[in-house]
């Protein structure tokens with residue numbers, strides 16, 4: 001068995017004349033939790049559509065559990081738990097009917113996991129999905145995915161509509177699911193703080209398709225925020241050394257993966273008068289915004 005759950009190579013995609021990515025490369029190792037993070041509109045959902053074969057890319061390849069995305073067999077699809085926008089197509093069914101409908105497709109079906117989650121909503125089992133709130137529908141889909149006990153979970157914005165308590169509950173379930181071993185999770189989320197204890201690796205997708213993949217622990221260790229005294233001239237452009245400058249707040253900040261000396265040398269050369277101050281503490285969300293910018 002390959003040690004790769006998802007492999008993306010040379011992936012290029014565009015809508016009309018707008019290129020989302022060009023020659024995107026990354027892999028999701030088996031047994032890891034990998035988060036795809038990026039601002040609104042960078043192409044996270046599109047990437048999941050391409051991975052599941054719902055759309056064909058303009059160029060390049062995606063492979064999931066060893067098969068080409070555009071030719072995923074039903075047997076391989078049954079090993080993938082997918083949470084996807086609009087995924088719950090049969091909303092005329094009730095809580096009970098949808099569980100009975102899904103069950104035969106999945107060999108490892110664990111119906112008690114489904115009911116353990118959905119019964120917490122305290123809705124009668126003959127309640128129709130069409131008459132549920134957005135968060136309640138998400139709870140049904142997550143219940144179906146946990147019942148499936150899949151080898152690979154692909155979760156697009158899993159927290160959509162979930163209240164804080166249910167989000168925590170979901171994370172507990174996910175941790176338990178991962179304890180069974182050899183399970184892979186590829187997820188997107190806008191709730192960056194939830195990633196801290198859950199995720200092994202992060203993939204940052206930037207506008208224009210730049211991609212940065214690294215272990216979360218390396219990102220937390222190496223990506224730093226320095227207090228900054230700006231120079232008098234306009235700042236130098238950001239690049240691989242100076243990843244981002246935030247000059248709008250009361251405390252100007254510079255974000256970088258580099259050591260202080262290298263940044264200071266660059267500032268002396270390109271931004272006279274600018275000085276680096278202390279390293280400021282960051283939450284994961286601060287670091288994410290520091291890397292990707294506020295808007």
Ligand SMILES: Nc1ncnc2c1ncn2[C@@H]1O[C@H](COP(=O)(O)OP(=O)(O)OP(=O)(O)O)[C@@H](O)[C@H]1O
Pocket residue numbers: 015016020038039040041042043044045046047
């Ligand atoms: N079918 C389509 N036709 C044209 N443009 C599209 C289509 N689907 C998505 N787009 C555009 O492609 C870009 C990426 O969309 P996508 O939904 O993949 O982003 P995302 O990263 O998932 O965003 P969000 O974080 O807001 O969910 C957006 O600018 C969107 O408007």
